[in-house]
Amino acid sequence: MSHDQSLNPDIMPNEPEKATLEGKNKFLGFWFFLGGETVLFASLFGTFIALRHSTADGPTGNEIFGLELVFIMTMLLLTSSLTSVYAVYHMRNNDFNKMQLWFGITALLGIGFLGSEIYEFTHYITEYGFTFRSSAFGSAFYALVGFHGGHVTFGLAWLIGLMVRNAKRRLNLYNAPKYYTFSLYWHFIDVIWVFIFTVVYLMGKVG
Amino acid sequence: MAENTNSNESNPYQKQKKKEEMQKQLISFAMSILLTIIAFVIVITDMMDEMFVVPLLLLLAIVQVAFQLYYFMHLKDKGHEFASVMFYGGVWAAVLTLAALGVITWW
Numbered sequence: 001m002s003h004d005q006s007l008n009p010d011i012m013p014n015e016p017e018k019a020t021l022e023g024k025n026k027f028l029g030f031w032f033f034l035g036g037e038t039v040l041f042a043s044l045f046g047t048f049i050a051l052r053h054s055t056a057d058g059p060t061g062n063e064i065f066g067l068e069l070v071f072i073m074t075m076l077l078l079t080s081s082l083t084s085v086y087a088v089y090h091m092r093n094n095d096f097n098k099m100q101l102w103f104g105i106t107a108l109l110g111i112g113f114l115g116s117e118i119y120e121f122t123h124y125i126t127e128y129g130f131t132f133r134s135s136a137f138g139s140a141f142y143a144l145v146g147f148h149g150g151h152v153t154f155g156l157a158w159l160i161g162l163m164v165r166n167a168k169r170r171l172n173l174y175n176a177p178k179y180y181t182f183s184l185y186w187h188f189i190d191v192i193w194v195f196i197f198t199v200v201y202l203m204g205k206v207g
Numbered sequence: 208m209a210e211n212t213n214s215n216e217s218n219p220y221q222k223q224k225k226k227e228e229m230q231k232q233l234i235s236f237a238m239s240i241l242l243t244i245i246a247f248v249i250v251i252t253d254m255m256d257e258m259f260v261v262p263l264l265l266l267l268a269i270v271q272v273a274f275q276l277y278y279f280m281h282l283k284d285k286g287h288e289f290a291s292v293m294f295y296g297g298v299w300a301a302v303l304t305l306a307a308l309g310v311i312t313w314w
Contacts (some may be wrong), residue, residue, distance in 0.1 A: 017249045042302070
């Protein structure tokens with residue numbers, strides 16, 4: 001079986017996430033999936049860029065965007081990216097408790113980000129009446145940023161599921177690839193956010 | 208006899224390597240924070256013309272994303288050749304998508 005090594009976690013190999021064939025396949029397949037995700041977000045970004053001035057007399061980005069909140073959200077997500085790097089570092093040192101701790105911090109930062117985003121959307125809807133149906137700009141904005149928020153939500157559910165399910169199993173060659181795959185996903189979410197704060201918010205304030 | 212050769216506890220070389228890796232990742236994190244702050248400051252202080260600001264912002268974003276991909280996601284490490292091919296295949300399709308949407312909008 002692929003996780004026979006789990007019987008003795010004291011002799012974990014150097015990169016436990018790629019020590020089994022299953023782990024290698026997960027690693028490769030997940031990078032392929034991320035390539036597909038890139039195309040998905042490219043189409044949403046392309047749509048947004050094409051429609052960002054089509055505001056149909058509704059609110060424009062320049063009027064509603066508050067850069068303070070966006071900056072805080074960027075910092076939260078960037079820091080959560082670093083904390084998951086720490087988690088993988090401890091995974092490779094076979095230190096399960098520290099890995100869980102750092103992934104836990106990652107989850108908390110992710111929840112902070114998601115809370116800020118929900119607050120932001122609520123603020124736009126109640127204060128400015130800016131909804132998905134306000135204009136083509138509104139549809140493109142909520143589709144793009146909402147899709148990213150959906151990815152964060154899914155990632156949080158994934159991470160919490162992983163942490164709870166494996167809490168008593170400890171680290172082994174069966175679940176190490178699962179944690180590693182999640183860390184790749186979480187970094188990818190941050191990659192997308194870098195382009196969102198640049199293209200949507202900063203460029204929305206400029207032009 | 209061979210059972211303990213892979214252990215992390217008894218391999219100071221691997222431990223040192225991971226430590227150095229961590230330092231590089233911390234530097235990447237500091238650089239990302241710095242680039243983010245630069246991008247926000249450029250926009251908030253309104254210091255440049257739009258024609259220069261947009262390409263500069265995109266450049267800052269791409270550099271920051273490269274830090275994520277190569278240091279945080281280990282794309283620079285050995286054994287990532289196929290992963291790179293898979294991912295950059297996706298990026299290539301993404302570029303074509305953006306180009307196509309750009310062309311039908313502004314041609």
